[in-house]
Structures are given as C-alpha cells and as structure tokens.
Amino acid sequence: MGALLDKIAVPQDRFEIRLSGSGGQGMILGAVILSEAIGGDGTKNVSQTQSYGPEARGGASKSDVVVSPNQIFYPKAMKLDLLLAMTQESLDSYYKDLKDGGTLIIDNVLVTDIPTDNYYGLPFTRLAREEAGHVMVANVIALGAIAALTGVVDKETLINAVLARAPRGTEEKNRKAVEIGFREAEKLKK
Amino acid sequence: MATVVKQKSDVVLDYLRPGKKFPSVWCPGCGNGTVMSAIIRAVDKLGYSKDEVVMVSGIGCSSRMPIYLDFSALHTTHGRALAFATGVKFAQPHMKVIVVTGDGDALAIGGNHFIHACRRNIDITAVLINNNIYGMTGGQGSPTTPDAAFSTTTPYGNAEKHFDVCDLAKAAGATYVGRSTVYHAPQLEKQIATALEHRGFALVEAIANCHTYFGRLNRQGDAVAMLNMFKERSVTTAKAKEMTEEELKDKWVIGTLYESTEKSEFCEEYQKLVDRVAKGGR
Amino acid sequence: MSDANSTDQARRKPPQTKYDYSAGPPPVTINMSWCKACNICIALCPTQVFEPDRDGKPVLARQEYCTQCTLCWIHCPDLAITSNYK
Amino acid sequence: MAERERKLLQGNQACVVGAIYAGMRFYAGYPITPSTEVAEGCSRELPRIGGRFIQMEDEIGSIAAIIGASVSGKKAMTATSGPGYSLMVENIGYAYMTETPVVIVNVQRGGPSTGLPTKVSQSDTMQARWGTHGDYNAIAVAPSTVADTVVETIRAFNLAERFRTPVTILLDEVIAHSRSMVEIPQEGDFPIVDRIKPTKPAGRDFMPFEVTENFVSPMASYGDGYRFIVTGLTHDQHGFTTNRADETVVKLEKLRNKITRYEEEIYKQEARWTDDADIILVAYGSAARASLQAAQIAREAGVKVGVIQLYTIWPFPEKPLLDLCAKTKKVIVAELNMGQLVHEVRRVLPGDIDVHSVLRYDGEILTPLQVLEKVDEVM
Numbered sequence: 001m002g003a004l005l006d007k008i009a010v011p012q013d014r015f016e017i018r019l020s021g022s023g024g025q026g027m028i029l030g031a032v033i034l035s036e037a038i039g040g041d042g043t044k045n046v047s048q049t050q051s052y053g054p055e056a057r058g059g060a061s062k063s064d065v066v067v068s069p070n071q072i073f074y075p076k077a078m079k080l081d082l083l084l085a086m087t088q089e090s091l092d093s094y095y096k097d098l099k100d101g102g103t104l105i106i107d108n109v110l111v112t113d114i115p116t117d118n119y120y121g122l123p124f125t126r127l128a129r130e131e132a133g134h135v136m137v138a139n140v141i142a143l144g145a146i147a148a149l150t151g152v153v154d155k156e157t158l159i160n161a162v163l164a165r166a167p168r169g170t171e172e173k174n175r176k177a178v179e180i181g182f183r184e185a186e187k188l189k190k
Numbered sequence: 191m192a193t194v195v196k197q198k199s200d201v202v203l204d205y206l207r208p209g210k211k212f213p214s215v216w217c218p219g220c221g222n223g224t225v226m227s228a229i230i231r232a233v234d235k236l237g238y239s240k241d242e243v244v245m246v247s248g249i250g251c252s253s254r255m256p257i258y259l260d261f262s263a264l265h266t267t268h269g270r271a272l273a274f275a276t277g278v279k280f281a282q283p284h285m286k287v288i289v290v291t292g293d294g295d296a297l298a299i300g301g302n303h304f305i306h307a308c309r310r311n312i313d314i315t316a317v318l319i320n321n322n323i324y325g326m327t328g329g330q331g332s333p334t335t336p337d338a339a340f341s342t343t344t345p346y347g348n349a350e351k352h353f354d355v356c357d358l359a360k361a362a363g364a365t366y367v368g369r370s371t372v373y374h375a376p377q378l379e380k381q382i383a384t385a386l387e388h389r390g391f392a393l394v395e396a397i398a399n400c401h402t403y404f405g406r407l408n409r410q411g412d413a414v415a416m417l418n419m420f421k422e423r424s425v426t427t428a429k430a431k432e433m434t435e436e437e438l439k440d441k442w443v444i445g446t447l448y449e450s451t452e453k454s455e456f457c458e459e460y461q462k463l464v465d466r467v468a469k470g471g472r
Numbered sequence: 473m474s475d476a477n478s479t480d481q482a483r484r485k486p487p488q489t490k491y492d493y494s495a496g497p498p499p500v501t502i503n504m505s506w507c508k509a510c511n512i513c514i515a516l517c518p519t520q521v522f523e524p525d526r527d528g529k530p531v532l533a534r535q536e537y538c539t540q541c542t543l544c545w546i547h548c549p550d551l552a553i554t555s556n557y558k
Numbered sequence: 559m560a561e562r563e564r565k566l567l568q569g570n571q572a573c574v575v576g577a578i579y580a581g582m583r584f585y586a587g588y589p590i591t592p593s594t595e596v597a598e599g600c601s602r603e604l605p606r607i608g609g610r611f612i613q614m615e616d617e618i619g620s621i622a623a624i625i626g627a628s629v630s631g632k633k634a635m636t637a638t639s640g641p642g643y644s645l646m647v648e649n650i651g652y653a654y655m656t657e658t659p660v661v662i663v664n665v666q667r668g669g670p671s672t673g674l675p676t677k678v679s680q681s682d683t684m685q686a687r688w689g690t691h692g693d694y695n696a697i698a699v700a701p702s703t704v705a706d707t708v709v710e711t712i713r714a715f716n717l718a719e720r721f722r723t724p725v726t727i728l729l730d731e732v733i734a735h736s737r738s739m740v741e742i743p744q745e746g747d748f749p750i751v752d753r754i755k756p757t758k759p760a761g762r763d764f765m766p767f768e769v770t771e772n773f774v775s776p777m778a779s780y781g782d783g784y785r786f787i788v789t790g791l792t793h794d795q796h797g798f799t800t801n802r803a804d805e806t807v808v809k810l811e812k813l814r815n816k817i818t819r820y821e822e823e824i825y826k827q828e829a830r831w832t833d834d835a836d837i838i839l840v841a842y843g844s845a846a847r848a849s850l851q852a853a854q855i856a857r858e859a860g861v862k863v864g865v866i867q868l869y870t871i872w873p874f875p876e877k878p879l880l881d882l883c884a885k886t887k888k889v890i891v892a893e894l895n896m897g898q899l900v901h902e903v904r905r906v907l908p909g910d911i912d913v914h915s916v917l918r919y920d921g922e923i924l925t926p927l928q929v930l931e932k933v934d935e936v937m
Binding site: 207208209210240241242244246256257260261262263264265266267270273274275276277278279280281282284285302303306460463464467468 | 584586605606608610612614615616618619620622623624625626627628629630631632634648649652762779780781782783784785786787788789790791796798799
C-alpha cells in the first residue's frame with residue numbers, strides 16, 4: 001500500500017486554469033471566451049467546466065479550463081497552474097487547489113488577505129468602472145491580464161474571441177478592456 | 191316501393207379494417223359502436239380519403255375503436271392518446287387526426303394532456319365517449335361519475351364532484367366544443383363532421399350508455415332504457431336558452447356549445463415561425 | 473325504468489302507410505352473425521317492423537311498414553343492419 | 559474536403575449537433591436539469607431547418623409525442639434526466655412493443671427521486687436496461703467526451719433506425735455541461751441509417767410487423783397509404799391484437815432476436831493499454847475519463863493499468879469484455895453509483911478474475927486519485 005501513490009504526479013502536458021469570483025462577475029463567460037481563444041486554431045484541446053447550480057449565482061463561483069496539446073482525459077482541474085480570484089471568498093475557497101509555483105492573479109482592491117507574496121494584483125473591477133467605462137467588463141480585463149502574464153493565448157486571438165461573443169454595440173468597450181488588462185499586466189512583469 | 195331515401199347505410203362497411211373480424215369486443219348495445227358508426231359517416235360525408243385519417247386512442251373500451259377502422263391507427267397507453275396525437279399531427283400537419291377517448295382515459299390519467307391539447311389549439315378532433323364509468327376494468331368511478339352515483343368503487347354513492355367535459359375544454363382553450371348523445375346519432379354525426387372541419391382543437395362529447403356497469407349499478411336499465419333517458423334528458427342549445435338554471439339541472443345541453451376562429455391553430459402558427467426564421471427573422 | 477316500458481314508448485306511433493317491397497329485396501338486411509341482440513333496433517323502430525326471435529335478434533315481422541327512416545341502422549352499435557334502398 | 563468548422567460546445571449542445579446530423583427533425587421535451595440545454599438547442603436549431611420542436615406538458619407527453627412523430631415518418635428525440643426518464647418508462651415500453659425508433663437522452667443526475675439535480679451520477683445504468691415492465695432487449699450508448707457525444711448521438715439514431723427500437727443515450731451531468739472544441743461533422747463524415755421502407759404494396763400481403771430474415775420489419779409511415787395499426791397490446795404480424803400463446807411467443811422472440819442475434823453490430827468499446835495490463839479498469843462516461851487519467855498517471859509511475867471504456871452499455875458487451883480481460887486477473891469497475899455495472903462485469907467474467915469496485919455517489923465525479931487509491935489497494 002502506498003507504493004503507487006508515492007510516485008504519482010499530475011501529467012505535465014496539462015495546463016489548468018481556474019477563474020473564480022462571485023456570481024455575476026462573468027467567470028463562466030470568461031472561461032468560455034478563453035477556451036474559444038485557446039482552442040480556436042485546433043492545436044490545443046480545451047475542457048471547460050464550471051460550478052453549476054446555486055453557487056454559480058453567488059459566493060465562490062468558479063469555472064475551469066484545462067488546456068493540453070494531447071487528449072484531455074480528466075475533464076476537470078486536478079492541480080491549478082493558474083488561479084484568478086476576483087473576490088476574497090473565492091481566493092479563500094480555491095487557493096489550496098493552486099499548485100506550488102502556480103500563478104495567482106487577484107483583484108487587489110477586493111482581495112486583501114493573501115496567503116502568499118507570490119502573486120499578481122490588479123484592480124480589475126476599478127479599471128473596468130473607471131477606465132473601460134463599464135463594470136461588466138472586469139472579466140475581460142482579467143482575460144487580457146492572463147494573456148499577458150501566462151502567454152497561454154496571444155492578445156490578438158483573445159481580442160477576436162472576445163469580439164465574437166460581445167453583444168452588438170459593445171465591441172469597442174470589450175476590445176479596450178482586453179488592451180487595458182494586457183497593458184497593466186505587462187507593467188507588473190517588469 | 192320505398193320512397194324515403196335518406197342516406198347510404200352500408201357505407202360503414204367500407205371503412206372496416208380488412209381482416210379484422212367483427213363483431214366488436216363491446217357489450218351488446220354499447221354506445222361505442224354507435225359513435226364509431228357516426229364517425230365513419232362523418233368522415234365519409236366530408237370525403238376524406240382513408241389515407242389522410244389517423245385515429246389515435248388510449249386505453250379503455252372506446253379506445254379499441256381504431257383497431258376496427260381502416261385508417262392509420264395508433265392505439266396507445268392509458269390517458270396519453272392526445273400526447274401521441276400531438277406528435278402525429280405536428281409531424282404531419284396535413285393529416286386528419288381523430289382521437290377517440292373515454293372519460294377515465296381523457297380526464298383522469300390523461301387530464302393534463304387534455305387541457306394542454308385544448309390550450310395549444312392543435313388541430314385535432316377529440317371524440318370523448320362519456321359513459322360516466324370505467325367500463326373495461328369493471329365499473330369503477332370516473333371523473334364524470336355524477337354526484338352520489340354508484341360504481342364498484344363508490345358503493346355508497348359518489349362523494350366526489352364530477353367534471354363538465356365541455357366546460358373544461360372551453361376553459362382550457364379548445365376552439366370547438368360540441369355535445370351529443372348516442373340516442374341523437376344523426377346529430378352526433380353532424381357534430382363530429384363540424385368538429386373535423388374546424389381548424390383547431392375540437393371536442394365532441396358523446397354521451398353513451400354503459401348499461402353493463404353504470405346502468406345496472408344506478409338502476410337505469412338496459413341499453414334501450416338508457417337511450418330513452420338520453421332522449422328525455424337532453425335539450426338543444428336553442429331550447430336551453432329559454433330555460434332556467436333550475437330547469438337545466440340534470441339535463442344535457444346538446445349541440446354546438448362553443449365555436450371560435452379567433453385563436454390561431456398551433457401547427458399553422460409554428461409553420462409561420464419556421465417561415466419567419468427561414469427568412470432570417472427572429 | 474324497465475326494458476318493457478322504454479320499448480313501449482318507442483312504439484307509440486302506429487304505422488301510417490304500407491310500402492310494397494315485393495318487387496325488390498327486403499327493406500333492410502340484418503347481419504345475424506354480427507348482431508348481438510341488444511334490442512335497440514326493435515325498440516327504436518317507430519313502425520314496429522321488427523320482432524325478436526328466440527335469441528332476441530330482430531326479424532322482419534312487418535317489413536311493409538318500413539319507412540326507411542334510418543333509425544335502426546344509424547343506432548346499431550354493431551353495424552349489423554344495412555338498408556337495401558339508397 | 560473543406561476544413562471543418564470548429565466550435566466550443568457543451569455536451570448537451572453536441573447532442574443536438576449529432577442528432578440533427580443524423581436526421582432528427584422532431585423534438586419533444588420537458589425541461590429538467592441537467593438536460594435542458596438539449597431542448598434549448600433544439601428549439602433554436604430545428605425551425606431553421608424546417609424541423610419541429612414542441613415543449614410538452616410533461617415527460618410522459620414528450621415521449622408520447624416523439625413516438626407519434628416517428629410512426630409519422632420523422633426521426634425524433636427527447637432528452638431528460640433521471641426523474642423524467644422514470645416518467646417515460648411506460649411509453650418507452652410502448653416503443654419497444656410497437657418497434658418504434660426513437661432516441662431518448664438521459665442526462666444522469668443523482669437520485670433516487672429529485673435527488674441531486676445539478677450533480678453528476680451514473681445511477682440510471684440499470685434503469686436504461688430494466689426501466690419498463692415486461693421482457694425486451696434494450697440498447698443504450700454512452701459517450702464520455704463532448705466530441706464523443708456527437709458521434710454517439712449519430713450512432714444512437716442509426717441503431718434506432720436499423721433495429722426499429724428505442725435507444726437511450728446515457729449522458730451524465732459532467733459531460734453534458736463541460737465544453738470542448740468540437741469539429742462540426744460534414745456530409746459524408748458518418749454513415750446515416752434510415753429505416754427500411756416497405757416494398758410490398760399496401761393490402762393484405764403487407765404485414766407491418768412481419769418477422770423477416772433479420773427480424774426487423776420494413777416500416778411504413780402514416781400517410782404512406784398503408785393504414786397500418788400500431789398497438790401496445792401484444793399483436794400478430796398484421797398488427798392485430800392477440801391473446802394467442804403461439805403469436806405472443808413469435809412477437810416476444812422477434813423483439814429479442816432482432817437485438818441478440820446482431821449484438822456484434824451494437825457493441826462498441828475502446829481498450830487502452832490492456833494488452834499487458836495487470837489491472838484493467840472498466841468504466842463509461844465521465845467515470846471513464848477519471849479511469850483513463852488514472853491509468854495514464856499509473857503508467858507513468860510504472861504500474862501496468864489498462865482501461866476498457868464502454869460506449870455500448872446495453873446490450874452488455876459480454877464477449878468483448880471476456881476477450882479483453884483474458885490475460886488479466888484483476889478488474890476494477892469505476893462508476894458513479896453504488897455499484898450497478900459491476901454486477902454485469904461479475905456475471906460475465908470467469909470466477910478467477912477478481913472484480914473490484916471504485917464508486918462515488920456523493921454527486922461529484924470520481925477523481926483520478928480515488929481510482930489510483932483503489933488500484934494501489936488491489937495491486
């Protein structure tokens with residue numbers, strides 16, 4: 001007993017992303033857009049799942065995207081490579097699922113109690129309200145930041161994916177949101 | 191030589207399913223046969239081809255009817271005839287769909303399908319043969335068993351209230367509602383013909399005798415006695431207008447009770463939707 | 473209400489006219505193998521054309537009174553009566 | 559051939575794509591979590607291609623309507639979840655008896671009763687086989703990925719049409735609600751099977767339930783001029799109801815033989831790493847996803863684990879399982895219930911193979927770690 005369990009590891013070919021926040025912050029739509037951006041050219045497989053039911057409407061809503069160049073066996077995340085936490089509650093709930101050395105991105109206005117120094121913080125909600133012109137695009141700003149910080153998808157591909165899902169009349173707002181997220185995150189990298 | 195010529199009588203024989211042996215399973219004098227004969231004559235008078243008629247039924251005495259008739263036949267599960275018929279009609283809107291059902295079948299186990307078929311106003315003609323009792327299972331009380339009436343499950347008299355089938359259909363959204371009895375067979379035939387030509391959900395309540403159970407348990411006598419009772423207790427819509435509520439108690443108003451063309455028919459409405467979507471509309 | 477009463481009621485009207493069916497077939501034909509002897513035709517016939525046989529099935533006892541009124545075959549639940557005059 | 563369109567689809571949406579590809583033009587259903595997106599997809603897509611969508615008053619009406627549509631010549635489908643499937647089973651029995659091809663999607667969730675509406679389960683495995691009363695041979699297929707769902711839905715329609723029988727698709731909440739990029743199939747990618755139409759002219763010679771060489775009768779539609787009779791009562795080859803012992807036996811054996819004699823056509827399973835496996839995992843649906851992941855991890859850690867993933871659940875793939883497990887001594891059946899499929903595996907495999915279970919029934923998907931713990935335990 002235990003001989004096998006000591007030796008196992010999550011396969012290296014998987015990149016696991018979780019977008020978390022409160023219901024209504026657009027985490028599921030964010031994950032859908034990210035999946036379309038990443039999987040669009042057919043070179044990578046994606047598997048997107050979400051919390052479904054009452055918790056999706058409040059508390060710590062989450063949506064996962066698993067990315068791999070190979071067939072994705074297990075559809076859900078096992079150990080996160082990237083966690084986006086838009087609220088304190090979601091960080092508290094999901095920080096334990098982040099792997100050692102994994103990337104943590106938070107909204108540093110709404111999330112203040114952070115159990116590590118190794119994270120990227122940006123005021124997504126404030127940027128959305130003050131710079132992008134609508135609080136609704138905080139999730140899109142976060143996607144821009146994810147693109148800049150991880151390279152899991154390039155900026156132009158992301159913009160196209162965002163525009164494909166944007167309601168008519170909001171295209172410019174959404175394009176700008178990606179740009180803001182990307183730009184602000186680039187600053188953090190330096 | 192006879193001079194009185196009214197109608198071709200043997201037309202009914204043309205509509206019997208080849209190979210299916212008569213006589214029917216029904217008791218001697220059962221009103222189901224009379225209603226079947228009326229349906230055949232209505233269909234024949236309207237000139238429908240046998241190929242365009244689908245007869246759908248559920249479970250019960252009356253629901254055996256499609257087996258005998260040379261139409262496409264769907265003899266389904268208890269209470270569900272209208273739901274099956276909805277599938278047939280919606281899939282092949284040019285077909286004439288006739289549902290033959292009983293009071294227990296349509297109103298108890300099938301009550302939900304009944305009100306929703308009315309609500310949709312789908313172009314189905316439902317002939318509900320109301321004998322106030324479950325015949326096939328041996329005389330149990332049904333949703334139309336009158337107050338205080340006897341059945342094998344109401345041995346001390348029925349404590350429940352009963353449905354007025356026609357009121358129910360009208361309230362639920364049916365756009366044609368008619369009633370007749372097996373005594374008034376020629377009028378029943380007319381009601382059915384009018385219902386068949388109506389575009390929308392049409393209900394014809396055919397009051398029929400189950401002397402075997404209802405008649406025996408409620409001392410109403412044999413088939414003939416029950417037919418005569420139907421004659422005595424029925425009043426036409428015209429006559430009913432001149433009668434008080436008190437006078438109308440225990441009477442059946444027969445004739446066309448409700449008819450409307452204002453509400454659109456479901457299949458036609460859906461076809462409009464399909465056409466609109468095909469043009470790129472919403 | 474008894475069987476006898478109702479039958480009598482239906483027979484109240486006396487026959488008015490006689491018809492001669494001798495040149496052709498009888499006014500109606502009864503399919504005895506389909507007939508279940510329910511008595512409806514016998515009771516409803518306004519001119520008392522039928523009488524029940526030993527099994528209760530109708531026989532044409534007074535065919536000359538048949539007016540081709542249609543009541544018998546239109547009510548026959550077993551489609552056992554057809555008129556021969558159309 | 560042109561490059562295929564790729565779309566991010568949910569499992570439930572993939573089911574709609576597959577069904578429409580297979581020729582489904584009639585959908586009747588009633589909303590129930592977690593299957594509702596199938597209905598929503600059909601309500602959007604069917605009018606665009608001249609199909610028909612109707613939301614019925616309940617699940618009983620839904621299955622009734624699609625049977626009515628199928629005998630009227632349409633390929634028809636409904637989708638539901640455990641409690642709704644329970645409501646449908648009487649009329650599913652009607653479809654078996656009347657040999658009416660329909661497809662029923664069961665997106666499984668926790669039960670019994672209302673249970674766990676938003677949580678995953680595979681506890682309808684046996685309901686799909688034995689749900690309705692009487693003797694009959696059921697067909698049930700089960701995808702495990704979003705892309706599979708397109709393929710298996712097409713296969714379900716083909717089997718339904720080929721065998722004139724209802725076919726159940728056993729989805730589960732995880733597959734139904736997860737999204738992946740899916741290649742939208744183009745004409746010619748998959749064969750499409752249509753019911754065989756009668757060649758005999760209408761009349762006494764045409765028997766709508768004729769026992770043919772392969773037991774499947776050609777199927778006319780209402781309006782074709784055949785005016786045939788369809789009844790759920792036991793009937794002879796003409797469709798007439800019968801009580802006769804000899805005709806009853808002919809009917810029931812027809813229902814059985816048309817499936818059992820052709821099981822090889824229905825079986826579908828995928829074996830991975832089984833040739834040298836010391837332990838073989840048997841699973842379907844999202845439990846197979848966990849099993850495959852566990853096996854991959856175990857292999858990387860040097861333990862020889864194989865996986866048999868079942869795509870056909872019913873008829874249970876007895877012979878393929880026997881063949882694939884011939885060289886192993888240990889089998890673990892992974893499923894999201896309190897042990898249903900494992901009974902079939904135990905029944906089929908010889909006594910010298912140890913059959914174990916790894917189960918989860920709390921509403922969550924099995925994790926690869928849970929499966930690995932079981933592997934570790936039985937090693």
